[in-house]
Amino acid sequence: MTRIVLRGGDLVTASGLVRKDLAFDSVSGLIVEVADHIDVSQDDIAQGRAMDIDGCWVSSGFVDLHCHLGEPGDEGAETILSGSRAGAIGGYTALLAMPTTDPCVDSAGAVLGLQALARSALCEIVPMGMLSVGGAEDALAPAAEMAEFGVQVFTDGGHGVQDAGFLRRALDYVDDLRSSTGQPCLVAQPCDLRTLSKGGQMHEGAWSSRLGLAGIPAAAEEIMVAQTLRLARLCDTRVHLQHLSTAVSFELVRNAKEEGIQVSIDVSPHHLIFQDGECASYDSRFKFRPPLRSEADVEAARFALLDGTIDAVASGHRPVTSDQKERPFDQAPSGAVSLDIVLSVLVGELGLEPEVVARVLSWTPARIAGLHGQHGCSLEQGMPANLAVVNPKATRVIGQSSPVSRSTNTPFHGRTMTGNICHTVWKGDFVVRNSEITR
Amino acid sequence: MRHLLSIEDLSGEEMQDLLRLAKSFETVQQRPVPKVPALRGKTVVLAFFEDSTRTRTSFDLAARRLSADLVNFSASSSSLKKGESLRDTIETINAMGIDGLVIRHGSSGVPKQITQWTDAAVINAGDGWHQHPTQALLDAYTIQNRLGTLENKSIVLCGDIKHSRVARSDVQAFNKLGASVSLVAPRTLLPVSLEGWPVRVEPSLDQAIENADVLYMLRIQHERMGQSLLPSVREYRRGYGLTAERAGRLGPACIIMHPGPMNRGVEIDAAVLEDERVAVLDQVTAGVSVRMAVLFASIGPGSFDVSQELPT
Numbered sequence: 224m225t226r227i228v229l230r231g232g233d234l235v236t237a238s239g240l241v242r243k244d245l246a247f248d249s250v251s252g253l254i255v256e257v258a259d260h261i262d263v264s265q266d267d268i269a270q271g272r273a274m275d276i277d278g279c280w281v282s283s284g285f286v287d288l289h290c291h292l293g294e295p296g297d298e299g300a301e302t303i304l305s306g307s308r309a310g311a312i313g314g315y316t317a318l319l320a321m322p323t324t325d326p327c328v329d330s331a332g333a334v335l336g337l338q339a340l341a342r343s344a345l346c347e348i349v350p351m352g353m354l355s356v357g358g359a360e361d362a363l364a365p366a367a368e369m370a371e372f373g374v375q376v377f378t379d380g381g382h383g384v385q386d387a388g389f390l391r392r393a394l395d396y397v398d399d400l401r402s403s404t405g406q407p408c409l410v411a412q413p414c415d416l417r418t419l420s421k422g423g424q425m426h427e428g429a430w431s432s433r434l435g436l437a438g439i440p441a442a443a444e445e446i447m448v449a450q451t452l453r454l455a456r457l458c459d460t461r462v463h464l465q466h467l468s469t470a471v472s473f474e475l476v477r478n479a480k481e482e483g484i485q486v487s488i489d490v491s492p493h494h495l496i497f498q499d500g501e502c503a504s505y506d507s508r509f510k511f512r513p514p515l516r517s518e519a520d521v522e523a524a525r526f527a528l529l530d531g532t533i534d535a536v537a538s539g540h541r542p543v544t545s546d547q548k549e550r551p552f553d554q555a556p557s558g559a560v561s562l563d564i565v566l567s568v569l570v571g572e573l574g575l576e577p578e579v580v581a582r583v584l585s586w587t588p589a590r591i592a593g594l595h596g597q598h599g600c601s602l603e604q605g606m607p608a609n610l611a612v613v614n615p616k617a618t619r620v621i622g623q624s625s626p627v628s629r630s631t632n633t634p635f636h637g638r639t640m641t642g643n644i645c646h647t648v649w650k651g652d653f654v655v656r657n658s659e660i661t662r
Numbered sequence: 663m664r665h666l667l668s669i670e671d672l673s674g675e676e677m678q679d680l681l682r683l684a685k686s687f688e689t690v691q692q693r694p695v696p697k698v699p700a701l702r703g704k705t706v707v708l709a710f711f712e713d714s715t716r717t718r719t720s721f722d723l724a725a726r727r728l729s730a731d732l733v734n735f736s737a738s739s740s741s742l743k744k745g746e747s748l749r750d751t752i753e754t755i756n757a758m759g760i761d762g763l764v765i766r767h768g769s770s771g772v773p774k775q776i777t778q779w780t781d782a783a784v785i786n787a788g789d790g791w792h793q794h795p796t797q798a799l800l801d802a803y804t805i806q807n808r809l810g811t812l813e814n815k816s817i818v819l820c821g822d823i824k825h826s827r828v829a830r831s832d833v834q835a836f837n838k839l840g841a842s843v844s845l846v847a848p849r850t851l852l853p854v855s856l857e858g859w860p861v862r863v864e865p866s867l868d869q870a871i872e873n874a875d876v877l878y879m880l881r882i883q884h885e886r887m888g889q890s891l892l893p894s895v896r897e898y899r900r901g902y903g904l905t906a907e908r909a910g911r912l913g914p915a916c917i918i919m920h921p922g923p924m925n926r927g928v929e930i931d932a933a934v935l936e937d938e939r940v941a942v943l944d945q946v947t948a949g950v951s952v953r954m955a956v957l958f959a960s961i962g963p964g965s966f967d968v969s970q971e972l973p974t
Contacts, residue, residue, distance in 0.1 A: 432853035435770040435792030435830060440854075505771025549749045551769030553790070 225249040225272065227651075228261050232276035232612065234602045235283075235581040245281060247608035252651035254606050276612055279645055282581040284316025284346075284609035286588040286598045288376075288411070288489050289465055289537035290562060292318070292348070293629070294340055296325025301542035301629045303337070306562070307344035309540065309628040311654040313562040314611030314644040317347040317589070317598045323380035329353035331368040338372070345654040345662070346647075349592065351376045354393045354410065360386045366397055370404050375593040378411035378465065382512075383447060385417050391454050398460035407593035411463040414447035414472070415439075415513065424553050426499040426514040434503060436552065439514050441469040448472045452479045452486060461485040463591055466539055468494045468513040470523035477532045487591050489537035490524050492561055492568040497521075497634060507548050507555030508634040511539075514557075525573065528583065535588040536569065538562045542630030560628045564635050570615050570642025577615075585611070610648040617643040617658075627660060663959045665784045667773050668793045669831045674838040681803050683955035684948070691727065691951065700958055700966045701730035706762040707755055710787070711737040714766055716922055716946065717787050717797075721764050724953035728962075730762070748772070749779055756780040761961040765789075770827075783960040791825050797921055798831035800952040802839055804945045805876055808917050813840035818870045820846040820902055821880030821929055824853050828921045829880060833861055846870045846902065850891040867902055871912055878919045879904050879929045895928050902929065909934045917941045 226246050233240035234257070244261040247254045263273035287310065293301030303320070310318045320337065322328035328337060334350050341348035352369040354377045356362040366377055377397050384390040393410055400408040420443035425431050427438025448464060452475060455462040467473065467488050479486050493511055498518050501509040509515060527533045541558025548555050565584065569575045589599025600606040622636040647655035654661055663676065672680075690698050706725045710718050718734070725732045735755070746754075755763065756779065763782040765773050770790030777784050788794040805812055817836050823829045823845050836843050837860040844862040845852065856863065864870035871877055882898060892898050899905070904918065909931075912918070918930075918940045926932045934940065958966065 427854050429855040429857035432855045433830075433858065435790050435827060438854055505774050546747060549747065551748065551767065551775065552771050553769045 224251070226255060228263050228267065228273045229276050229281060229612065230261065230263065230273060232279045232281045233577075234281045235577045236601070237578055240280065240577055245602060247610075247648065247651050249651040252608050254602060254604055254608050257602060257604055274646070276645065278614065278616060280577045280613040280615060281602065282314070282577070282611045282613060283585045283589075283599050283602060284611050284647065284649065285314045285566070285584040286317045286319070286592060286594060287315050287538050287540070287562065288319050288463070288535055288588045288592060290318050290320060290540035291323070291542065291558070292320045293542055294324065295336070297542075299629070300544050303340045303344055303348055305627065305629045306540070306542070307341070307346050307348060308660050309560065309562040311345040311647045311649070311660060312627050312644060312658075313538070313564070314566055314584075314613065314647050315346050315562060316609040316611070316647065316649045317349055317592070317594055318562075319349045319351050319376060319592055321380050322351045322353045322378065323358065327353050327358060329356050329358075329364040331365065331372055334369050334372045334374055345660070346649050347597070349594065350374050351378055351411070353377065354379045354384060354397070355389065360384055360389045363393060363396055366408070367400055367404065370400055370406055370408055375406050376409050376411050376463070378413070380413060382415040382417050382420070383413040383451075387450060387454060390451065391458060394454060394458040394460045394462060398458065409461055409463055409591065409593070411465050412451050413465045414444050414451060414467065416443040416447045419443035419446065423514070424510065425502045426516050428499060428517055430499045430502060434505070436502065441471060441516065441520070444469055444513055445471045445475065448475050452476070452484055455486060456484050461487075464488040466491050466494070466513060466537065468516050468524065469520050473523050473527040473532050477527070480532065487534040487587075488532070489535040489588070490528065490533050491539040492536060492565045493539070493559060493634065495521065495524050495528065495536070496568060496572055501634065502552070505552045506634070507550065507552050508559060508632055508636070510552060510555055510557045511559070512557040529579070533583065535591060536565060536583045537588070538565050542628055543632045544630060545632065548632045559633045560630050561633065563627065564621060564633065564640060566613065566644060567640035567642045570613065571618075571640050577613075608648050608651040610646070611644060612646040612648070614643050614645045616641065617645070619643055665777055666795050666956055666960060667777075667784065667786045669795045669798050669834040669838070672795075672838070674840070677799065677802065677835060677839060680799055680952070680955045680959060681806060683959065684799070684803055684951040687727075687954040687958070688951040697727050697729055698966070699729045700962055701725070701728040704761040704961050705731045705733065705759065706764065706957065706961070707733045707735060707760050707782070708764045709735045709755065709766070711765070711767040711772075712788070714788070716949070717766065720946070720949040721787060721953050723950050724957055727950070728954055728957060730957065748776070752776045752779040756782060762957060785956060785960060788827055790827065792827050792830060794827040794831050796949070796953055796956055797828050798835035799956065800945055800948040801832055801878070801919065801921075802835050803948040803952050804919065804941050805917065807944065807948070808941060809875060809915075811840070812836060815841045815875040816873055817841045817843050817876040817878060818846060818864065818874045819843065819878045819880065820867055820870070822851040822882050822886065823847045823880070824851045825883070825886075826880050832878065833859060844870055848892065848898075848901065851886070867908065871908060874912065874916050876917050876919060877904065877912060881921065881923065882925060882929050899928055904930045904934055906931050906933045909937060912939065919945060922946070
């Protein structure tokens with residue numbers, strides 16, 4: 224056993240920060256002691272087996288419900304290894320990889336292939352599976368076979384399943400796996416009604432009209448949210464809605480939760496900060512799907528995050544090469560790399576309390592994804608040592624240190640952000656130490 | 663002025679300065695040798711990534727009449743066809759050492775975007791649905807020539823406002839020069855939001871033309887019919903076409919404008935085009951003078967004595 228002690232930090236608990244020392248075993252990967260004070264020797268300090276983390280928060284490692292890791296198919300932008308490094312730097316110990324790769328993850332074989340690629344990753348890579356074969360909304364993908372290899376969240380990504388009949392069958396089929404396999408299988412669904420949003424480049428409103436860019440109306444999202452919620456009620460199943468962005472969407476979900484519909488949702492960090500007016504730069508780093516919305520929508524998102532309507536913040540990490548981002552706005556792909564800035568958005572930009580940060584980045588997403596045995600656990604003896612050590616005061620300039628992701632497409636480029644990861648511990652191993660990748 | 667990307671970047675006063683400069687260049691064009699050495703030694707590239715006849719020819723003549731060296735570059739003959747990126751294309755042109763880059767592109771925002779890749783002054787010759795600033799200046803010039811001023815004039819823009827860079831530029835330019843602007847269009851061809859637009863929306867063309875000083879007809883593109891924005895040309899003409907009958911109800915001093923190319927018999931009837939109130943060719947003529955002014959203001963030596971003549 225090799226005991227590592229984190230001294231002088233504050234553990235993040237549901238009731239706030241608690242001043243405790245924490246020791247974990249790097250061999251078993253478990254927390255071995257939590258106490259007011261843990262004795263260490265001079266030798267421990269000299270050998271790096273005792274780390275002073277005064278002023279830092281210790282949270283269970285973060286779990287990302289929505290990231291694109293490029294591989295297979297888009298290795299120029301990202302690989303699973305480079306994506307996992309970006310995740311580790313951001314405090315993540317588990318990343319749910321979107322299945323919309325090329326080829327997509329719609330078979331048990333593809334899941335195994337992805338797991339093979341993930342062997343050297345710096346955090347746990349959890350494959351998601353497609354709902355339909357090839358994303359064609361025609362044939363159901365073999366969910367039970369994929370579930371056998373650990374897939375628990377199924378989504379077609381992109382604009383979300385458009386065909387209500389298909390989505391109904393998928394909700395029923397996947398929910399059925401919960402009882403047959405005992406795993407907490409779940410359908411996740413982006414919400415974008417294609418017939419209404421087609422051709423759109425940014426949020427439809429005063430800015431799109433002025434900039435001469437085709438708009439994506441808020442209603443394209445809201446209609447899909449309403450439809451999906453209604454289907455979840457019809458089927459009496461759980462459903463997770465990915466990356467919601469409008470005030471009306473949040474209101475629909477708030478009401479649905481009150482009615483007892485089993486829905487969870489996430490929001491991207493960008494939709495908590497940026498508004499549609501940023502597109503006036505015609506800089507495609509501000510192009511997102513869903514698009515950046517109005518001021519009122521951003522306010523509603525922040526409110527929904529605090530009142531618990533929003534269950535999780537999901538990075539939406541989408542690496543895109545600079546070649547592609549330099550195309551004209553209407554031809555450039557959407558999205559941004561973001562695994563490394565989510566924490567800074569919540570801590571530095573929004574000033575959220577540590578227990579809110581841990582709730583939306585770790586505890587709740589771990590539960591939604593069915594990973595709560597390993598991630599998002601309470602910090603107690605015997606629990607897995609998957610940890611994020613946060614320095615809430617530290618600042619850095621985005622894009623200044625050498626990049627860990629293969630891509631650099633972020634609207635935060637050049638911005639000074641507060642709230643950094645000091646250390647990330649995955650299975651008892653420092654994958655990030657003093658804000659540097661260790662391997 | 664360095665770049666000209668959008669009318670938004672100009673004040674009414676700056677526009678008036680450009681119009682005055684255009685006026686002085688108009689006199690140049692009436693000489694036996696319609697040329698001045700104002701941009702001698704300067705190189706202008708016309709980079710048209712989207713088809714255009716009148717705007718390209720107009721910029722071409724403007725540059726020649728200022729004695730600039732000129733390179734024409736169009737998408738159909740360019741390396742873009744071979745898959746070169748926009749950035750590489752612009753950086754390549756830039757590396758050859760140029761002073762002015764006149765760009766037309768089908769995507770909104772491209773002129774602004776390329777300013778980061780070139781040292782040359784960028785002049786927007788039309789980008790997507792966004793802006794066409796020299797069109798707005800030549801329109802203002804034409805109105806000023808015919809009516810003396812734009813101040814307190816009532817200008818009606820009719821047609822496809824939503825997809826029109828001309829409309830976006832004209833609305834801003836006419837407003838900054840003191841006119842009151844109203845729009846007439848079927849709802850499907852109006853921008854979704856007019857927040858911040860200094861305009862009034864008129865319910866019908868028949869109502870709008872009652873007190874108009876200027877009626878500006880926009881081109882309607884045939885592909886809009888296929889997008890179910892309009893049922894048919896026939897129905898469009900019925901509500902929004904300038905028929906001979908409607909032209910008869912326009913005031914005697916009202917001028918009729920169109921940015922071209924026109925769809926005769928759709929937004930404007932052939933018979934109406936014979937009317938003296940039609941200023942379409944004045945617009946084309948003004949285009950050259952206005953573009954001379956813009957090129958000179960962007961890359962010229964600052965001041966120049968227009969009375970200077972080239973030897974015959």
